[in-house]
Structure formats: C-alpha cells, structure tokens
Amino acid sequence: MKVCIICQKDETKTSMKLKVKDDQLIRVIRTIKSSIGVAKNNELYVCDSDIQAYKERRKKFERDAVLFGAVSIGIILVMGGLPLLAGQFNLFIILVSVLVAAFFFLFAVLFKYVPAVTEGSINATTTINKKGK
Ligand SMILES: [Zn+2]
Secondary structure, three states: OEEEEEOOOOOOOOOOOOEOOOOOOHHHHHHHHHHOOOOOOEEEEOOOHHHHHHHHHHHHHHHHHHHHHHHHHHHHHHHHHHHHOOOOOOHHHHHHHHHHHHHHHHHHHHHHOOOEHHHHHHHHHHHHHHHHH
C-alpha cells in the first residue's frame, strides 16, 4: 500500500511523484515497529497536493534537528562540564551526560522525524514548480 506521510491516506489511486527515501532512520523506525508488531510495511510517499506542506515540515524538522543538537551539546556541557569547573574529573558523570544527550537527541529526532525524499523526485518537483510559475 502506498501511503502519504502528510495526510496518512492510502493514495494508491492518486499520482505521487515524491517517494520517501528509505534511509537509516526509516529502517530503524521500521525495525522498532515490527518488533512491537505495529509495522504496516507501507510504501511511503508524499502526494502531489501535500508537496508544499511536506517541504515546510521538512524545513521545520531540519531547523529542529539543529536545535536538538545544540540542546544535546548543552546537556553534555552542563552535566559533564560543571564537575570539571569545580575541579573534579569524573569520567562516569561525563559518560552519563553523553548517554543522556544521545538519548535525548535520538528520541527528539525520532518523534519529529520528517524523512527526506529521493533525489530523483526532488528534481521532478522542481520542474513542476518552475512550470507552475
Ligand atoms: Zn497527502
């Protein structure tokens, strides 16, 4: 089944030029889903009427990912760095702060994830946009 990631509809009948890239994170999400038995194994697309909405969400996700990265670094600096400032070197606390930051980053990104689309289909939309203008 072909499903649009924006409107979640089964869009087998509509034309969909944007195919979602089967990247590492999609595979991780799929593995998690199949291990808890909720995988649908749909083919992910963006339907033509949602291209604009998709682009905005993807842009927002890219901005959010930078923010999550900054917060993660902040967690490491505060948690791992404060003992250093106090003159104490504690490897355990540094390791824990890195783990906490990594988990925060992973979950934040997984929760907000808007996948990329395949390069061929991006070029196809650019052509569509040029024609539209
Ligand atoms: Zn749609």
